[in-house]
Each structure stands twice: as C-alpha cells, then as structure tokens.
Amino acid sequence: MDNSNAKQWDNDHFLHPWEGMEALGENDRTFIEGASGIHLINEKGERLIDGPGGMWCTQIGYGRAEMAEAMAEQARNLAYFSPFNNTNSTAAHFAREIAKRAPGDLNNVFFTTGGSTAVDTAIRFVHFRNNLVGRPEKKKIISRQKAYHGSTYLAASVSGKERDRLWLDKADDLAHFLPNVNPLYRTPGQSDENFLNEKVADLENAIVALGPENVAAFIAEPVLASGGVIVPPIGYHARCLNICRKYDVLYISDEVVTAFGRLGHWFASEAVFGIQPDIITCAKGMTSGYAPMGAAIISDRLIADVAGKDATFSNGYTYSGHPVSAAAGLKNIEIIEREKILEHVREVGPVFQDQLQQLRQIDIVADARGMGLMGCVQCSVDGDPRSELGRDYEIGSRIDMECQKRGLLVRPVINMCVLSPPLIISKSEIEHMFAILREGLEATSEWLGKISDR
Structure with a gap:
C-alpha cells in the first residue's frame, strides 16, 4: 500500500482526540507503523521505547502472535x-x-x-x-x-x-x-x-x-x-x-x-x-x-x-x-x-520508582511521584512546584522532542511527563528508559536556561 501521502491524509481527514484547533491541518505527528515487545517503530524504521504504554494499556507488550x-x-x-x-x-x-x-x-x-x-x-x-x-x-x-x-x-x-x-x-x-x-x-x-x-x-x-x-x-x-x-x-x-x-x-x-x-x-x-x-x-x-x-x-x-x-x-x-x-x-x-507478569511488576516496580526519584536531582524537576509501573515527572522553570506555570506546554513538548530523538516516547501533559510502560519491561530496560529521560530533561533544562538569558 502506498503511504507516501499519509501525512496529508492525516491532516486532511483524521480528526484526532484532543485536537488543537490552532494547528489544525498543519500537524507533523510521528507515524507509528509497527511494534514489538516494549518498542514502537516509526515511519522511518526507528525503534522507540513506548514510555506511556500506549494509553496506559499495553500490558503484555506488542507483537504477540x-x-x-x-x-x-x-x-x-x-x-x-x-x-x-x-x-x-x-x-x-x-x-x-x-x-x-x-x-x-x-x-x-x-x-x-x-x-x-x-x-x-x-x-x-x-x-x-x-x-x-x-x-x-x-x-x-x-x-x-x-x-x-x-x-x-x-x-x-x-x-x-x-x-x-x-x-x-x-x-x-x-x-x-x-x-x-x-x-x-x-x-x-x-x-x-x-x-x-x-x-x-x-x-x-x-x-x-x-x-x-x-x-x-x-x-x-x-x-x-x-x-x-x-x-x-x-x-x-x-x-x-x-x-x-x-x-x-x-x-x-x-x-x-x-x-x-x-x-x-x-x-x-x-x-x-x-x-x-x-x-x-x-x-x-x-x-x-x-x-x-x-x-x-x-x-x-x-x-x-x-x-x-x-x-x-x-x-x-x-x-x-x-x-x-x-x-x-x-x-x-x-x-x-x-508468564507471572503480576509478580514481575511487583519485582521491578521498586526499580522503576527508585529510578524515578533520582530525577529529582535535575534543576527543572519539581516533583517525581508514582506507584508500581506508573510515574510522573513534574517540571517548572525554577523547579518549584508552587511556581506559576511558565512555558508549561513548551516544557512538556520540549521534553517529548528531546526524548524521542534519543529513542523514547513519553506522554507530555502540559508541564508533566507521564510514564506507564508495558508491564513486561525488564530491570535493564527500565534503567535504559530512565537514562534517556534524564538526558531529555537535562537538555530541556539547558534549553530553558538559554532562552531565559535572552
């Protein structure tokens, strides 16, 4: 099937959930065309860790024959x-x-x-x-x-x-x-x-x-x-x-x-x-x-x-x-x-939560919280959770962009980054996922510092 016009069709005909009217018809969304295990595959053939687990739902992972x-x-x-x-x-x-x-x-x-x-x-x-x-x-x-x-x-x-x-x-x-x-x-x-x-x-x-x-x-x-x-x-x-x-x-x-x-x-x-x-x-x-x-x-x-x-x-x-x-x-x-996946979640959940808490060391991280295989990193310009939201949507979008180019999809929710990966994720994959997220957060913090100096 010829998908060369898919981007145009997406903008012309696919009205997405939570569609922003300001960019209607001009979106440049990532196309997900394949998946296996905890990874998604985009239109370029790049493998991305599915940090949000779809929409909190891909428990057993992708590609189950x-x-x-x-x-x-x-x-x-x-x-x-x-x-x-x-x-x-x-x-x-x-x-x-x-x-x-x-x-x-x-x-x-x-x-x-x-x-x-x-x-x-x-x-x-x-x-x-x-x-x-x-x-x-x-x-x-x-x-x-x-x-x-x-x-x-x-x-x-x-x-x-x-x-x-x-x-x-x-x-x-x-x-x-x-x-x-x-x-x-x-x-x-x-x-x-x-x-x-x-x-x-x-x-x-x-x-x-x-x-x-x-x-x-x-x-x-x-x-x-x-x-x-x-x-x-x-x-x-x-x-x-x-x-x-x-x-x-x-x-x-x-x-x-x-x-x-x-x-x-x-x-x-x-x-x-x-x-x-x-x-x-x-x-x-x-x-x-x-x-x-x-x-x-x-x-x-x-x-x-x-x-x-x-x-x-x-x-x-x-x-x-x-x-x-x-x-x-x-x-x-x-x-x-x-496959004893429930038991696996209880085993790797503490690793996930420990890795999540370590992100508090980053300047823009105002809070890190979660349970099991659910986590959220909340950010602000100065790292204070009570600060008035400033550049809130920009922060979330920037983290998303920085992580995606490093091989991780996250779910930006205004100034927050939500993670809920497939339940089959291993300890080493959890550590790799958070290493990428750390890089994305640090790059976003550096970007904020530069634009604040202008």
Whole structure:
C-alpha cells in the first residue's frame, strides 16, 4: 500500500482526540507503523521505547502472535453477536474470569466499549437503582480536582481536569468536585496526618453540605492517572469508603488505568488500597490494547436491589461483549498468569520508582511521584512546584522532542511527563528508559536556561 501521502491524509481527514484547533491541518505527528515487545517503530524504521504504554494499556507488550491468532480464530468462527437479544460463550467466559479476580461480591460484569462508556454505565446504573428503590433525588456524584474519568458526556461531567473543561459543555448539576488530594500541595508545615484528615473531611463536608439524600456516589481513581499520577495520602481510600458507608453513598473505584496489572495486581482497590468498592470500572489493560473493551463491575448487593423489579436498565452498546475483544481478554489473562507478569511488576516496580526519584536531582524537576509501573515527572522553570506555570506546554513538548530523538516516547501533559510502560519491561530496560529521560530533561533544562538569558 502506498503511504507516501499519509501525512496529508492525516491532516486532511483524521480528526484526532484532543485536537488543537490552532494547528489544525498543519500537524507533523510521528507515524507509528509497527511494534514489538516494549518498542514502537516509526515511519522511518526507528525503534522507540513506548514510555506511556500506549494509553496506559499495553500490558503484555506488542507483537504477540498468540494474541493475534486467538482474535483471528474467534473472528473466523464468530465476529459479532447482538448482545441485546443473544449471548456468546466467549463473552460469558470472559465475564466469569473477570468476576473471579474482582474483589468481594463484584460478580456482575457489564461490558462496554472502553473506559468512558464504563464510567457512563456505572453512573447510569447508580441512578437507575436509586430510581427503583424510591430515591429519585439521590443523584449527585462527588469527584475530585485533577480526576479524569472519560470524554463521553457523563464521564466528562465528573472529570476534574480544569483545562479539559474549558470549551465543551457538561452536566454542571451532576458533579461536585473536592479539592486537590496531591500531598505536594499541602500547607507548608502541615503533617501528612493532618493533610489526610483534611482530605477525608473534604468528602464528609461535601456530603453534609449537599445533603446525603442527594448524593448518590463518590467516584475516585485509586491513583489519579491522567491528572499527573497523583497518589493520595496513605489510608485515604479506606477512610473515604467509611465515610461513604456512613451516609449511604456508593463508592465507584475507577480502575480503568490501575486494573489488570499496572500496580502488580488484577485490581488495585482491595489488594493495594484495602477497599471493596460497590462498582469498579476498567478498560485499557483488560485486552492489553489489542482490541477496544471496557467494563463496569457491579456488586451483588446492588444487583439484588433491582433484581425482580418491573424495569429495564436501558443502557448498552452495539459492541458490548464483542466476541473478538472477549477472546483477546481471555488470552490476555492467560498470558499474564502463565508468564507471572503480576509478580514481575511487583519485582521491578521498586526499580522503576527508585529510578524515578533520582530525577529529582535535575534543576527543572519539581516533583517525581508514582506507584508500581506508573510515574510522573513534574517540571517548572525554577523547579518549584508552587511556581506559576511558565512555558508549561513548551516544557512538556520540549521534553517529548528531546526524548524521542534519543529513542523514547513519553506522554507530555502540559508541564508533566507521564510514564506507564508495558508491564513486561525488564530491570535493564527500565534503567535504559530512565537514562534517556534524564538526558531529555537535562537538555530541556539547558534549553530553558538559554532562552531565559535572552
């Protein structure tokens, strides 16, 4: 196939996610045309370490022939079925395998097309249940600043990344946002314990102010991923769950990023943070990015409240339980377990975090934080996290450029650099990845110094 005009076609016809209108039709994006293991291959044939792991999702790495075969075999046998009127053994099997690994009584898997629709489904189910149990006014969703839960209308409405909310409408009456839970911004001299108490009090105060009879759910990522890999203070989730139980508020744990191994466990809610939520949303790693899929996993307790009612949960998608995606999900689980990838993440995670912390030595690095195989480097002109953002987008773009020419793709998020590589990454590959990132950060620091002197 002749791809000589691909750049022009991309600019003329491919409207990308988060497309900046100022450069519409004039972008010079990198074309990714191949991949193997932890590496991507661009249009020039150059191999690049996939630092972001796609979009947090390429757990088992690229080029898995057995994954392609499993998907192809399913497509040959049955490429599609209508989930509205029929069912399919592959989808049923995948639902069972997810339920076996989910914590507690989260045994009811509603398949979606991705993370955004998983969050939409969770919110719609919460509202549906409250309507059926005679509490139609109990609809408010409490979320947090810097949270990202998706880009469909409901999911975007409960997302708290300020700059994502500037130009699109949202359901303003649906969500209430709690202040930033990033320990980096605690009051000078404030102890970790006092900060934790403050953040938990934020939730309880919000429920009381809004009225417990009006608040349906609290939605929280265990680690705020796209908001900059923000790790709340230790004990935060468990105490927030207790507050939710006190006021009969449901707890939705958004594990679109953290589930399927990113923190070394199938699900992080219970295994890492000690909570059993009412609903878990997941996507991304459930197929390692080989096929689109998501899910809202709902507890038996909530299902019992609506079972037997004369009502229809009229929410669903053409591709719910898609058999090829389900086949990819089953093979993904098989590979992760056979190769002990969860155990591997727990082994190499400390190496990743140690390498991440060493970047604090660089002048422009204001913070370095993360868990498992998730990390974020936050930069500023003077290395102070409380400084007003200056040249913020330029810093992120420059780090991206400096790293890419050295063989590493990163994900620039304004003045932050986010990393979440494929879970199969080795210790030596982690060290190599961070060596390149260090060079990119140092080159960016030098560049900032030069332009500041002008």
